[in-house]
Amino acid sequence: MKFLHWKKTGLFLLTVVALLALAACSSDDASGSSDTGEEPDKITAWAWDPNFNIAALELAKDAYEEDLDLEIIENAQDDIVQKLNTGLSSGSMKGMPNIVLIEDQRAQSFLQSYPDAFYPIGDYFNTDDFAPYKLAPTSLDGKQYGLPFDTGVTGLFFRTDYLEEAGYTKEDLTDITWEEYIEIGKDVKAKTGKDMISLDPNDLGILRVMIQSAGSWYVEDDGKTVNLVDNEPLKKAFENYKAMIEADFVKANSDWSQFIAAFNSGDVATVPSGNWIAPSIEAEASQAGKWEVAPIPRLDLDGAVNASNQGGSSFYVLNIPGKEKAAEFLGATFGSNEAFYQDLVLDVGALGTYAPAADGEAYQAENDYFSGQSVIADFSEWTEEIPSVNYGLHTYAIEDILAAEMQNYLKGKDLEAVLADAQAQAESQLK
Amino acid sequence: MKRTGLPYTASKKSLGRRLKNNYIGWLFILIAAAGISLFYFYPMIRALLLSFQSGMGANLQYVGLENYIRLFSDPTFITALTNTFIYLLVQVPIMIVLALFFSVLLNDATLKFKGFFRTAIFLPCVTSLVAYAVIFKYLFGVDGLINKFLMDLSIISEPLNWLSDPFLAKITIIAAITWRWTGYNMIFYLSALQNVDRSMYEAAKIDGASSFQQFFYITVPMLKPIILFTSIISTIGTLQLFDEVMNITNGGPGNATLSISMYIYNLSFEYSPDFGYAATVSYVIVILVVLLSLLQFKVAGDDK
Numbered sequence: 001m002k003f004l005h006w007k008k009t010g011l012f013l014l015t016v017v018a019l020l021a022l023a024a025c026s027s028d029d030a031s032g033s034s035d036t037g038e039e040p041d042k043i044t045a046w047a048w049d050p051n052f053n054i055a056a057l058e059l060a061k062d063a064y065e066e067d068l069d070l071e072i073i074e075n076a077q078d079d080i081v082q083k084l085n086t087g088l089s090s091g092s093m094k095g096m097p098n099i100v101l102i103e104d105q106r107a108q109s110f111l112q113s114y115p116d117a118f119y120p121i122g123d124y125f126n127t128d129d130f131a132p133y134k135l136a137p138t139s140l141d142g143k144q145y146g147l148p149f150d151t152g153v154t155g156l157f158f159r160t161d162y163l164e165e166a167g168y169t170k171e172d173l174t175d176i177t178w179e180e181y182i183e184i185g186k187d188v189k190a191k192t193g194k195d196m197i198s199l200d201p202n203d204l205g206i207l208r209v210m211i212q213s214a215g216s217w218y219v220e221d222d223g224k225t226v227n228l229v230d231n232e233p234l235k236k237a238f239e240n241y242k243a244m245i246e247a248d249f250v251k252a253n254s255d256w257s258q259f260i261a262a263f264n265s266g267d268v269a270t271v272p273s274g275n276w277i278a279p280s281i282e283a284e285a286s287q288a289g290k291w292e293v294a295p296i297p298r299l300d301l302d303g304a305v306n307a308s309n310q311g312g313s314s315f316y317v318l319n320i321p322g323k324e325k326a327a328e329f330l331g332a333t334f335g336s337n338e339a340f341y342q343d344l345v346l347d348v349g350a351l352g353t354y355a356p357a358a359d360g361e362a363y364q365a366e367n368d369y370f371s372g373q374s375v376i377a378d379f380s381e382w383t384e385e386i387p388s389v390n391y392g393l394h395t396y397a398i399e400d401i402l403a404a405e406m407q408n409y410l411k412g413k414d415l416e417a418v419l420a421d422a423q424a425q426a427e428s429q430l431k
Numbered sequence: 432m433k434r435t436g437l438p439y440t441a442s443k444k445s446l447g448r449r450l451k452n453n454y455i456g457w458l459f460i461l462i463a464a465a466g467i468s469l470f471y472f473y474p475m476i477r478a479l480l481l482s483f484q485s486g487m488g489a490n491l492q493y494v495g496l497e498n499y500i501r502l503f504s505d506p507t508f509i510t511a512l513t514n515t516f517i518y519l520l521v522q523v524p525i526m527i528v529l530a531l532f533f534s535v536l537l538n539d540a541t542l543k544f545k546g547f548f549r550t551a552i553f554l555p556c557v558t559s560l561v562a563y564a565v566i567f568k569y570l571f572g573v574d575g576l577i578n579k580f581l582m583d584l585s586i587i588s589e590p591l592n593w594l595s596d597p598f599l600a601k602i603t604i605i606a607a608i609t610w611r612w613t614g615y616n617m618i619f620y621l622s623a624l625q626n627v628d629r630s631m632y633e634a635a636k637i638d639g640a641s642s643f644q645q646f647f648y649i650t651v652p653m654l655k656p657i658i659l660f661t662s663i664i665s666t667i668g669t670l671q672l673f674d675e676v677m678n679i680t681n682g683g684p685g686n687a688t689l690s691i692s693m694y695i696y697n698l699s700f701e702y703s704p705d706f707g708y709a710a711t712v713s714y715v716i717v718i719l720v721v722l723l724s725l726l727q728f729k730v731a732g733d734d735k
Contacts, residue, residue, distance in 0.1 A: 082700045089489050089706055109703035113488020201595040202683030252573055254594040254680070393487070397702035400507065400686060407597055407685035425506050 040322045042069045043329065045099035045315075048077040051279040053101055053150070053313070055348040060333035063340040068329055073097065081106065088114040096318050098326040103313045104137040104152065105208075105395040108223065110316075111140040112393065118145045118316055119323040125335025131353040133388035138314045145316055147330045148353045150276060152312025153383045154209050155293040156181075157263075157271040157281060159194075160371060166191040173294040175306050178210060178240040181297040182247055185270075189249040194269045196249035198262035204399050204406065205310055209272065209296060210237035214304040215387035218399070218426075223392030226430065228402075229416075229423040236299045238406070238415055245410060272296055274310035275379050278349050282369045292371050295382055307385035312353075345376045353383065394430050401425050482714050484707035491707055498711035508712060510686050511694040514601070518672060518690070522605045523665045527658065529613045534620035535650060549621065553614040564678030567607045568594065571679070597687035600680045604688050607675045612668065616661045623657040624650070659731045663724050670716050670723075691716055 047053040057072045064070075075083070080100060087096050088110075102110060111118060122144030127135055130148045138146030156173060163173070166188040173184070185196030199206065211217060214233035219226055228234060244250055251268055253259045262268050264284040271277060281291060295306035315334060317326045333340050334352060341357030344350050346365060357363070358380045367375045401422050409418045484491040485498055502508055536542070537549055555563065570576050571593035578590040593599045627650070635645050651658070673692035676682055682689040682697070689697075691712060698709040 078700075085488070085700050085704050089704065091489065109487065113490065113704055115490070117489075201685070202681050252592055252595045254568065254572065258572065393703045397697075400682075400697065400701070403683060404507075404510070404685035404687075407687065428504055429507065 039325070040098075042071055043099065043322050043326050044071045044073060044097040045101075045326075046073050046075050046080050046083075046097040047101040048075060048080065049276070050074055051283070052276050052348065052350055055279075056149070056344055056350045059344055059347060060329070060340065063337060063343065064329055064333050066328070066332070068325065070329065077103065084110065085113075088117045093117070093318065093320045096320055098318060098320065098322045099330065100316050100318065101149070101313050102146070102316055103311060104134070104309075105311075105391045107137045107146060107314065107316075108140070108391065109393045111145055117319055119319040119327065120145055121147060121317050121327040121330065124327045124331030129336075129355050131355065131383055131386070133309065133386050134312065134314065134353045136388055137391050146314035147316075147334050148312075148314045149334055150274075150311075150313045151351050151353045151379070151383045151386075152274045152276070152309040153351065153379050153386060154272065154274050154296040154308045154310050155379060155382065156296050157273065157277065157291055157293050159266075159269050159287075159290055160292050161290050162188060162192050162194050162269040170292055170294055175295055176297050177300040177304075178236075178297045179243075179300055181270075181272075182240065182243050185244070185249045186247050188269050189247070192269070195251040195262075195267060196247075196269050197244065197272065198251040198253050198259055198268045199244070200253050200255070200259060201406075202254070202403060204241075204403055206272065207234070207237045207241060207402070208395075208399075209308045209310050210240065210299055212387060212389055213296065213306070213308040214299045214301050215389060217389040217391060218395060218402075219390065219392040221390050223390040226394075226398070226423055226426040228398070228426060229419045231419070233299050233301060233304070235415060235419065236301060238409060238418070240299075241406065242410060274312070275349075275351055276311065278370075278375065282349070288369045289371055291369065292373050293375055293378060295378075305385050305387065307382040307387075309386050349376075351376060351379050351383070394426070397430060398422075398426050401429070478710045478713060481707055481710035484710075485705060486707060488704045488706075494707070498708050501708065502711065502715065507686060507689070508691075508694060511689045511691045512715075514687070514689055515670060515672065515691050517601065518605060518608070519666060519669045522608055523662060523669060525605075526609050526613050526616060526665060527662055529609065530616035530661070531620055531651075531654070531658075533613065534617045534624060535646060537617070538621060538624045549618075553618055555611045555613075556615040558611075560674040561678055563611060564607065564675050567603065567610075567675070568679045571603045594680055595684045597684055600684060600688045603679060604672075604675050607679060608669070608672065611675075612665065616665065619657050619661050620654060623654050627653045655731065659727060662731070663727050666723050666727070667720050670719055 045057055047057055054072060054074050057070075061068070061070045061072070080102075084096075084100065084102075087093065120143040122139075125147060127144055131151070134148035134151070135144070138144065138148055158173060160170075163169070163184075166184075168184060168188070173181075176184075181196075188194060188196055211231070211233040214236075216227070216231055216233040218228060218231075218234070251262050253262055260280050260283075263271050263281060264287075266287065271281065278293075281287075296308050298304040298306045315330055317323050317330065334354070336354075338354075338357050338360055341352055341354055342360045342362035344352065345357075346362045349367075363376045363380055364374055365376065366372045405413075405418045405422045408421075409415060481491070482498060483493055483495060485494045486492050533552055537545060537552075542548070572578075573590050573592060573594075575593070577593065578587070581587045582590065591599060593603050631649055632645055635649060640648070671692055672690040673696065676688050676690045676693045677696065680688040682693050695709045695712050698705055698712065
């Protein structure tokens with residue numbers, strides 16, 4: 001009996017010792033690693049989309065005159081978000097990259113969740129050179145953490161041949177409202193049999209595009225107060241979304257590759273999307289000359305503009321050894337190099353928000369794939385009109401609530417009730 | 432009485448040897464115990480502590496039971512819980528019955544190519560979770576093979592939106608898990624069937640029992656402990672369901688297929704990270720696993 005007792009006590013003591021040892025280890029990690037350590041030889045960068053962001057980084061690496069060993073690692077965006085969250089919350093910065101690309105809608109949640117994890121890089125470039133709507137989400141408490149990159153400016157990509165067959169020209173698509181877009185879509189479907197648009201019922205990105213064109217968001221300007229129930233633009237956006245589904249011209253997709261396939265295969269007539277989709281459209285060489293881009297439709301509201309933003313992203317530097325090197329690199333390329341931006345639009349089709357670059361020649365270049373249109377010049381013109389909104393912290397959480405309520409709305413639930421329920425749920429969930 | 436001295440010295444000796452032996456024994460226990468504490472108990476305790484904290488990312492504060500109270504007024508959590516129970520109540524019985532059915536068929540002594548069939552049915556559960564989920568996604572896509580097949584057979588006239596209809600999406604998930612795990616359960620039944628004495632069936636046959644009667648009065652009772660075991664394993668598996676939902680429907684359309692694990696993922700990585708609340712939801716799974724296992728033991732378990 002006594003022996004058994006001993007055994008238990010021993011095991012218990014052992015467990016306690018092990019726990020204490022571990023706890024000690026982990027707290028050491030948290031405090032020690034962020035600022036100490038030697039300057040690394042290699043700078044790493046994480047980004048997604050090989051046709052766009054990765055290609056832009058490769059180009060920046062070539063344009064950078066200093067000697068820098070830059071390793072660019074491609075990760076899916078979800079993986080980057082996941083790795084950053086697990087890494088940063090553990091308190092250990094081991095295995096973190098020096099440079100990371102983060103979507104604007106997510107930026108604030110990272111900056112506020114991990115206060116010391118990012119390195120302010122405002123001194124390495126002139127913030128006045130960048131579009132104002134990009135500066136708000138990339139800074140916190142007056143410090144500039146992100147180097148604004150991808151504009152995310154939206155356009156209405158359309159198949160000229162299908163639209164022509166249905167009797168429409170580019171003028172008919174220019175500066176229209178979503179209601180007009182839906183009417184054209186019905187016509188196109190009736191006359192050509194082609195769907196007008198491909199949507200993923202799980203991804204309400206199109207709602208974001210719609211409401212930002214009217215200067216509205218899921219939260220009010222403070223970034224915190226949930227703004228759904230009395231949000232007129234959002235109401236309109238919901239109505240438009242339902243009208244599209246009911247017009248029966250939506251080709252459903254359930255992921256990125258199906259989305260790409262929807263237009264590469266020639267099944268849909270238009271792609272209202274961020275400009276970053278251009279390289280994916282151009283990837284289908286057989287459709288060269290059959291596409292053009294019109295301004296994105298706007299909401300039928302006073303003050304709404306035919307310009308919006310979808311999925312723009314920016315570069316951030318982590319607060320780990322090598323941060324100065326990384327910031328210098330970003331500042332000298334994406335932050336100030338006009339010549340580099342000319343190459344960027346020509347070679348990659350990536351449009352940054354660096355304003356001085358817009359005067360360069362390359363921005364005027366005609367793109368044969370898009371029927372000789374000066375696509376970049378048009379995009380950068382629309383960029384200037386994008387209304388600035390505060391995305392706040394909860395874009396994705398609110399959007400999941402809205403997605404569930406959208407299903408109810410499509411099934412016939414009253415719109416007022418839909419938005420009121422979404423508002424109540426968001427308020428209880430996000431404190 | 433007269434040999435008192437002898438046992439005393441003997442016992443002293445053996446006590447020394449016993450202690451020495453015990454040191455070696457203790458050493459083995461120590462290593463294992465340290466490993467278990469390090470990799471199981473420590474994370475469990477940390478997670479429990481985490482579940483009493485809340486805040487974004489690294490800014491965590493103790494909030495007491497607030498997270499647990501929040502659970503009850505969180506509609507997304509309730510949706511996830513309901514979905515998970517729908518999977519559990521629909522899928523586990525279907526799978527167990529199917530697995531039993533297959534195992535009895537494949538246990539037939541007269542069946543040829545037994546090894547081939549057994550392997551074929553078992554194979555799904557050794558394929559990569561992600562790979563099979565992606566394939567299911569394409570099978571059930573609007574332009575997918577399933578729709579094409581059903582249309583060729585004139586069962587449906589228009590392609591079904593398997594992945595973006597709330598009801599059909601649940602069916603797709605259930606089909607996927609059933610496909611994957613039926614073979615796994617079948618193997619347990621097959622091995623248990625090897626221990627059922629054939630003479631019992633012969634005796635039953637002589638007594639005039641039909642195949643049905645043999646199945647319900649011999650096979651099922653003999654397999655009862657194994658059926659209990661597989662249903663507990665399957666229950667735990669379903670409560671932890673993640674890969675299929677993540678890769679096939681991503682929880683959608685509009686949370687219609689969201690599972691509890693997927694919700695934990697969303698809370699940690701999709702939304703502004705709240706690891707404290709995510710840990711609370713994880714502990715709900717732990718509590719449910721314990722409760723449901725106890726229930727199953729009570730309902731179906733032996734008295735021993």
